[in-house]
Structures are given as C-alpha cells and as structure tokens.
Amino acid sequence: MKLIKWNETMRLGVPEVDFEHEELIGVINALGDLLQAGNSPDTIQLLLGKIHAQIEGHFALEEKIMRDRGFVGYEAHKEDHDRLLEQIRDIMTEAKTLDEPTLRDNLAERLNAWFSDHFSTLDRSFHNHS
Ligand SMILES: [Fe+2]
Numbered sequence: 001m002k003l004i005k006w007n008e009t010m011r012l013g014v015p016e017v018d019f020e021h022e023e024l025i026g027v028i029n030a031l032g033d034l035l036q037a038g039n040s041p042d043t044i045q046l047l048l049g050k051i052h053a054q055i056e057g058h059f060a061l062e063e064k065i066m067r068d069r070g071f072v073g074y075e076a077h078k079e080d081h082d083r084l085l086e087q088i089r090d091i092m093t094e095a096k097t098l099d100e101p102t103l104r105d106n107l108a109e110r111l112n113a114w115f116s117d118h119f120s121t122l123d124r125s126f127h128n129h130s
Pocket residue numbers: 021058062123
C-alpha cells in the first residue's frame with residue numbers, strides 16, 4: 001500500500017527539489033509496503049522510526065538552507081515541519097494499540113494530507129524565493 005500518492009500539484013518546477021521530494025515519497029512508500037500484516041510490534045516501531053528519520057533528514061536540510069539565507073518564512077515553515085514529526089510520534093504511540101490495517105490507513109491519511117498541503121504552500125513559497 002502506498003502511504004503517499006504523488007500528484008502533479010506537488011511538482012514545484014525546481015528539478016533538484018522535485019527529485020528530492022519524489023525520492024522521499026518513494027522511500028516512505030517502500031517502508032509503508034513493509035508495514036504488512038504479521039509484523040511484530042517491535043518491527044512496526046522500527047519502520048515508523050525510519051519514516052520519522054527519513055522525513056526529519058529532509059526537513060533539516062530545508063531548514064538549514066532557510067537559516068543560511070535568513071529566509072523570513074523560516075519560523076512558520078519549521079513549525080509545520082515540527083507538526084508532522086509530532087504526528088508521526090503520536091502514531092508510534094497509537095501503533096501499540098491499533099491493528100496494522102488501521103495503522104496504515106491512519107498513517108497514509110495523515111501523510112497524504114500533510115504532504116499535499118505542505119508541498120503546494122510552504123515548500124512552494126520557499127523554493128520560489130530561493
Ligand atoms: Fe520539502
């Protein structure tokens with residue numbers, strides 16, 4: 001199951017950034033495929049931890065570029081990044097009580113909503129100013 005569906009509104013028209021976003025979605029989806037019925041709770045926590053780390057890495061890079069350039073939208077953009085990481089940590093807590101299909105649905109729903117919105121608003125304005 002794909003956790004995030006790529007759609008054309010996510011494309012910013014900046015090739016290196018679009019490449020990184022597509023790559024990030026690919027890795028998240030590959031991990032999502034591993035979240036399959038029968039995995040132990042420990043394995044699920046490990047996979048969610050990897051998703052968190054992968055996303056955190058991309059955010060750290062964007063935040064460094066924004067700080068280096070003294071970008072005015074930095075605080076709001078970082079807050080939105082922190083909001084998603086917090087949601088994933090919440091899911092890691094919920095994962096202890098949810099069955100796997102429900103867990104995958106929750107994760108997919110939240111990641112899709114966040115990425116569609118963030119890519120087409122904050123990332124777009126950030127990259128337009130870069
Ligand atoms: Fe981004």
